[in-house]
Amino acid sequence: MDTEAGPGARPHAPGTGRPVPEAEPGVVERWRSGGGGELVELLARVREEVGGVAAFRLGPAPTVLVTDPTAVQHVLARFPERYVKRSHRARLLIGDGVMAATGAAWKRQRRLLQGQFTGPGMRRYEQRITAAARTTAERWDGYARTGQVLDVGREMHRFALDAIWRSLTGYPLDEETERELAAVEAVAAAVPTLPADVADARDAVAADLARIDAVARRAIEAARSGVAGPDGPGLVHVLTEAATERPEYTDGLIRDELVTLLAAGHETTATTLTWLCLLLDRHPTAREHALAAGGEGSPERRQAIQALIHETLRLYPSAWILPRHAAEDDTLAGYSVEAGTDILVCPYLTHRDPGLWPDPEHFDPRRFTAPDGRPAHPGAYFPFGMGPRACLGLQFALRESTVLLEHLLPVHVPEFAATPTKAQYGITVRPAGPTPATLAPLPA
Template structure:
């Protein structure tokens, strides 16, 4: 009687990432791009000295990690551990903390609930655009987009529970928190107790965020109310959890939701102006549609179904510039992906930024072409060739909210102005927790002249 011998899964090929990183020391994101090209969809290991994570880019392999065997790949280790003081143990964690928070927050992000907020969001965005933009004057795009997005989401979801003074503290604090830990993305083997540049700034930003959050939580918990804002909603949902533990869980829910719905939106919408400047033919089609659909009127929910090309433009923007560009996970148990053995305790790095550039799945992948997202083209695409909001059980709750916000903000600005971007060098991505521009570039908005 013969027994079939099953050969063990082979080890992954190693890519010399540090050699590439040395070549692009001033542009680490470019080093990741080169690693993606060398992998070309194959599951490989990145040689980062004592740290050798697996790079996962093929859509089938991404699907395995994010959906098929998702429970084996947890949000721990590289990227997650340094940000733990900011992210907490709620919706951006794993285990029971994540399950509890998702159950509480999910009703706030259903398409039906978000649609019910559309009218109010349009009103707030119009007000914020008028307050922030000075026609004909140069302004910092990164700052201006943040100054529009943050107050809009806060006023929409948090009501008057977070004041303008709170927002003035929170915006720079979130900004610092997501950029100050960038160096640990390329030095993940350095223990957390070993200080690196940016650590102190991160600690100060988290302290500011906590002071604002805990003060508001204390106020709301001290009195009964049936307000519909998010802070009150979460406090009521967790009213059985008292004391410091209960306050910490509420804090984690609120901070994660605030950060996820503002930081990623502001980052993604900053790239709108880069793309419009770089692709004038695409910009012309965007302008024509907005002029035809919205005209000189204030943008409203009634306009959104007709802004089809703008929606395609936003989808293509998220393909080339996904805010959550790097999604590391840690393997709990040994596994096999695409015939390659993954060792327990190892880090796997998923990058929508790299998957969205694979020539096997995207024709002319570096060309900005919204037509990729015409309805007839989307049906032919591998589900995990495009995942700007992640996938599986951990898929971002806020994707419907983001698209509504993007259409209203971009349509609201371009119905009144045309952008003129001022840069001396090309705007490219820089290394950070979210995909941010490498410079604080400026822009002027010129009023549209209508007959």
């Protein structure tokens, strides 16, 4: 069993509640006979018909969907030792990195990385993030001058990959590394939405994994031989240094941490920024309000830009589903949950609950600036998760998104040639299709 208990963990009376209410089989059957559709459609129906803690059956054993804020907090933050991550969906890609690790190994790995992504540790990345934002802004100036079509989603991926690559290695992202690291996305796309669907997909993505391993090996060897990039040493140097005193940091584990941070640290931010551009296309006044909130570099403008990011993350929390596994019997919101039950916590549905968020489908960044604009319950908004397994890169993600938008918003408004009408719900929720756009020429 995992030992990720927070300080609040205490003994409990196991499974003393009522059975979790269950969706009638017809709900799943109707979803299946309609061609399956997106998993989110089934989950939305289950929540609507049953409630914020609801069981349904995809196979013989029930899965429990958790969207009620108090139950969310119970699972993720108050009793994380009872609801553990089990064989991570993306283990194929991230191996034993901090996102997939459990128990004592996770604790050690998290402790080392935590200091790198908070407080003074984060300050080391400031200049690298700004440099990545400037590079993107200059590229966009070029598109505006030439009228060349850009793909906003592709651009956001390039930016987020550049920011994290600089932070990990000290080098800006060059074209060859960018091409090689496309393999990370290819493998991530092969990761199933639900842990139960993990087959051994390793063979299908073997070539991509080999490419990723080669990039990681080069970065580790460079760090070992004392070579630092133009931006100075990166996180890979911290990890290779840790290895001199801590034998658990084998080359394999360093590779897994690097790939974890690359994978977790760019797709999520990139899709958030892409959704944000698409939402601003439909709600142009939100951009105007953010820019009018204060002058360049002012705290008011920064706060308004952060409200745009949060409102985007409310509607499209890129990690839209957080699977857990009940490690022991428990009573959750008055219901009995048996050890072994699969749990799905779903920020996407909590964030769109009309009981918590009035007019939930409407994009309104003022929810995050007005004094009573959002529900006070911490379990009502959790795009970065909650509790000990919450996002390690929260500060990094908010910082890089804010800095990029501070560079782009005052200058460029993408004119989309076409916008995807649907979302694709895989390991992240992303626009289902390309996002081609042009930029208006810059004033002379």
